[in-house]
Amino acid sequence: MSNQTIEAKSINTIRLLSAEAIQKANSGHPGLPMGMAPVAYLLFKNIMKHNPKNSKWLNRDRFVLSGGHGSMLLYSILHLSGYDISLDDLKNFRQWESKTPGHPEFGRTDGVETTTGPLGQGLANAIGMAVAQKHLAALFNKDGYKILDHFIYAEAGDGDLMEGLSHEVASFAGHNKLGNMILFYDDNSITIDGDISLSNSDDAAKRFDSYNWHVQTVDDVTDLVALNDAVKAAQSTTDKPSIIITKTLIGHGSPNKQGTAAAHGAPLGDDEIVLVKRAFGFPEDEKFFVPSEVTEHYAELIEKGAKLENDWDELFASYSEKYPEKAKLFTQVLSGDFGEAWKDLIPHFDNYGEGMATRNSSQTVLNAVAPGLPTLFGGSADLTPSNNTAIKGWEDFTPETPEGKYIRYGIREFAMAAMMNGMAIYGGVIPYGGTFMVFSDYLRPTLRIASLSHIKMIYVLTHDSIGVGEDGPTHQPVEHAAALRSIPGVVFLRPADANETAQAWKFAIAHEDGPVALALTRQKLTILDRTEFASEEGVQKGAYIVKDSEGTPDLIIMASGSEVELSIKAAAELDSTGVKVRVVSFPSWEIFDMQSDEYKNSVLPNEVRARLSVEAGIKFGWEKYVGLDGSSISIEQFGASAPQDKLFEEYGFTVANIVAEGKKLV
Numbered sequence: 075m076s077n078q079t080i081e082a083k084s085i086n087t088i089r090l091l092s093a094e095a096i097q098k099a100n101s102g103h104p105g106l107p108m109g110m111a112p113v114a115y116l117l118f119k120n121i122m123k124h125n126p127k128n129s130k131w132l133n134r135d136r137f138v139l140s141g142g143h144g145s146m147l148l149y150s151i152l153h154l155s156g157y158d159i160s161l162d163d164l165k166n167f168r169q170w171e172s173k174t175p176g177h178p179e180f181g182r183t184d185g186v187e188t189t190t191g192p193l194g195q196g197l198a199n200a201i202g203m204a205v206a207q208k209h210l211a212a213l214f215n216k217d218g219y220k221i222l223d224h225f226i227y228a229e230a231g232d233g234d235l236m237e238g239l240s241h242e243v244a245s246f247a248g249h250n251k252l253g254n255m256i257l258f259y260d261d262n263s264i265t266i267d268g269d270i271s272l273s274n275s276d277d278a279a280k281r282f283d284s285y286n287w288h289v290q291t292v293d294d295v296t297d298l299v300a301l302n303d304a305v306k307a308a309q310s311t312t313d314k315p316s317i318i319i320t321k322t323l324i325g326h327g328s329p330n331k332q333g334t335a336a337a338h339g340a341p342l343g344d345d346e347i348v349l350v351k352r353a354f355g356f357p358e359d360e361k362f363f364v365p366s367e368v369t370e371h372y373a374e375l376i377e378k379g380a381k382l383e384n385d386w387d388e389l390f391a392s393y394s395e396k397y398p399e400k401a402k403l404f405t406q407v408l409s410g411d412f413g414e415a416w417k418d419l420i421p422h423f424d425n426y427g428e429g430m431a432t433r434n435s436s437q438t439v440l441n442a443v444a445p446g447l448p449t450l451f452g453g454s455a456d457l458t459p460s461n462n463t464a465i466k467g468w469e470d471f472t473p474e475t476p477e478g479k480y481i482r483y484g485i486r487e488f489a490m491a492a493m494m495n496g497m498a499i500y501g502g503v504i505p506y507g508g509t510f511m512v513f514s515d516y517l518r519p520t521l522r523i524a525s526l527s528h529i530k531m532i533y534v535l536t537h538d539s540i541g542v543g544e545d546g547p548t549h550q551p552v553e554h555a556a557a558l559r560s561i562p563g564v565v566f567l568r569p570a571d572a573n574e575t576a577q578a579w580k581f582a583i584a585h586e587d588g589p590v591a592l593a594l595t596r597q598k599l600t601i602l603d604r605t606e607f608a609s610e611e612g613v614q615k616g617a618y619i620v621k622d623s624e625g626t627p628d629l630i631i632m633a634s635g636s637e638v639e640l641s642i643k644a645a646a647e648l649d650s651t652g653v654k655v656r657v658v659s660f661p662s663w664e665i666f667d668m669q670s671d672e673y674k675n676s677v678l679p680n681e682v683r684a685r686l687s688v689e690a691g692i693k694f695g696w697e698k699y700v701g702l703d704g705s706s707i708s709i710e711q712f713g714a715s716a717p718q719d720k721l722f723e724e725y726g727f728t729v730a731n732i733v734a735e736g737k738k739l740v
């Protein structure tokens with residue numbers, strides 16, 4: 075062992091720690107960590123600016139492991155670099171409440187920059203971080219004061235690059251010339267099923283070249299000089315994102331498994347690990363062994379990191395002297411704290427009785443509130459004139475104007491959303507993005523990760539029902555409200571008129587814990603007369619009595635969005651026949667569920683069993699509010715291409731039908 079270079083020993087330590095933790099857990103993926111160990115070593119030891127004792131230091135380089143199954147690579151290198159992950163934490167890999175879960179989870183482990191595992195999303199998060207950095211750097215850097223000048227490094231494997239998402243985000247990154255993004259492609263030609271030739275024959279170099287990336291290949295990942303040179307060339311290419319295709323050997327060091335799918339996703343086995351130790355010249359009877367010279371070698375990072383951060387603190391101090399206003403705003407932007415003043419900018423619509431599509435109300439609200447929230451940073455997946463997400467006076471985010479706040483995502487919903495996750499994690503921005511609600515299917519996989527990561531963003535989902543009309547069933551969401559509500563932690567809000575829309579935005583902006591999705595109409599909805607009906611502020615409670623009966627109601631009608639006005643009209647008709655009706659406007663189940671039992675019972679008293687829900691979507695889930703004795707007016711099939719009035723009539727969303735159903739119930 076003694077005649078090995080310190081680099082080789084340090085790299086082999088990463089490999090063995092990873093293999094042993096996986097062996098101890100009796101599950102995990104040793105192949106990636108063993109193959110990519112040289113990249114992790116080079117980045118953390120020699121290339122990246124980071125401070126292991128402050129993993130939140132602002133100007134640190136980020137590293138995203140998109141192949142989250144290779145989590146042990148990250149945990150091993152974080153441990154060796156001096157982050158708050160002990161050897162015991164490595165021994166606890168994949169155990170209950172450990173800091174070292176099966177796949178990296180944002181917020182759980184010191185130094186883990188984002189949650190990865192669903193392939194493709196980590197890469198997209200990294201590109202989102204690159205967007206946020208470029209934007210904030212453009213807003214705040216000054217000559218001689220580059221307060222944000224770090225890189226975003228990421229690893230992606232065959233799996234990440236096969237996922238369609240990688241196309242969307244790589245194309246976006248190339249178009250936007252994200253020179254701060256440096257990607258390592260773990261080109262090992264192996265996936266779970268076997269050799270990559272079973273399922274793929276792309277040329278990654280040509281692919282990324284056509285996306286306008288700077289492309290390099292390192293034929294042998296263990297050639298640290300070549301690897302280092304490639305990184306330097308990537309760093310100095312500022313007008314293109316870079317990909318470094320590194321040829322690696324999956325499971326490198328395992329004599330019987332390296333280079334085969336057997337190394338991908340199963341422990342190597344105790345006997346095989348002994349062989350790895352023998353090959354590396356490590357003591358065969360020691361477990362989780364870190365040679366003392368390796369410990370010392372990595373220990374330099376602590377001092378180096380402290381100095382880097384200290385230098386930055388000094389830079390920021392003199393920046394603050396020279397540009398006090400900018401410095402103050404920078405601090406405020408990163409804390410996200412703009413006080414309560416923005417709430418006063420939320421408009422109230424008093425043109426009662428007039429019709430206004432809630433997508434239009436949304437645009438009015440967004441434009442009114444934007445001046446009070448300099449961190450809003452949004453766009454649409456090529457539906458700006460339909461989603462109404464543009465803000466007057468805002469410039470586009472482009473390579474020439476990275477300070478611009480409006481992002482042209484193109485027709486890339488999944489990329490938009492996965493990049494928004496990266497931006498939200500990066501901080502300093504509140505990402506919002508628009509698409510048709512029906513295409514929330516295209517971004518759904520990112521919502522659960524956003525929720526799991528407790529990160530904040532706002533979705534503007536317009537064209538929220540069969541009310542879309544002529545575009546027909548392909549464009550009419552039917553099961554989407556239920557699908558969005560089914561994701562734990564996602565708040566779904568479907569406001570009933572302009573004033574509820576204003577309240578929905580107010581909730582969304584204030585909500586810090588997870589994504590909020592606003593469902594908005596294409597068609598006009600009457601602005602409810604709030605001198606006659608209850609205040610729209612009830613939206614802050616998820617559901618509220620918008621129109622009540624005298625005394626205990628005989629029937630409760632619950633409705634959301636476009637169906638609220640119909641329900642109010644039906645209630646008036648039922649009232650005139652002696653049926654006492656309470657109408658509950660129900661924009662959000664999740665917010666209602668957060669309220670006290672007392673409030674919930676005051677809106678939906680236990681003793682009133684005749685309950686009807688009215689919503690232009692599937693009824694799935696409404697049972698919990700309507701109960702066994704209630705019923706639902708819903709649509710249990712796909713819509714059709716026709717004018718929206720005709721569709722509402724054909725599918726039973728009419729005053730007459732609500733009245734008839736209500737009568738049946740009482």
Ligand SMILES: Cc1ncc(C[n+]2csc(CCOP(=O)(O)OP(=O)(O)O)c2C)c(N)n1
Pocket residue numbers: 103105106141143144191192193194230231232233234237260262264265266324338
């Ligand atoms: C979206 C998604 N689909 C499937 C999987 C399951 N999965 C995990 S790793 C993997 C193979 C990835 O191959 P590669 O990127 O080459 O990783 P390596 O074999 O090099 O470790 C698959 C299919 C996943 N994690 N995410």
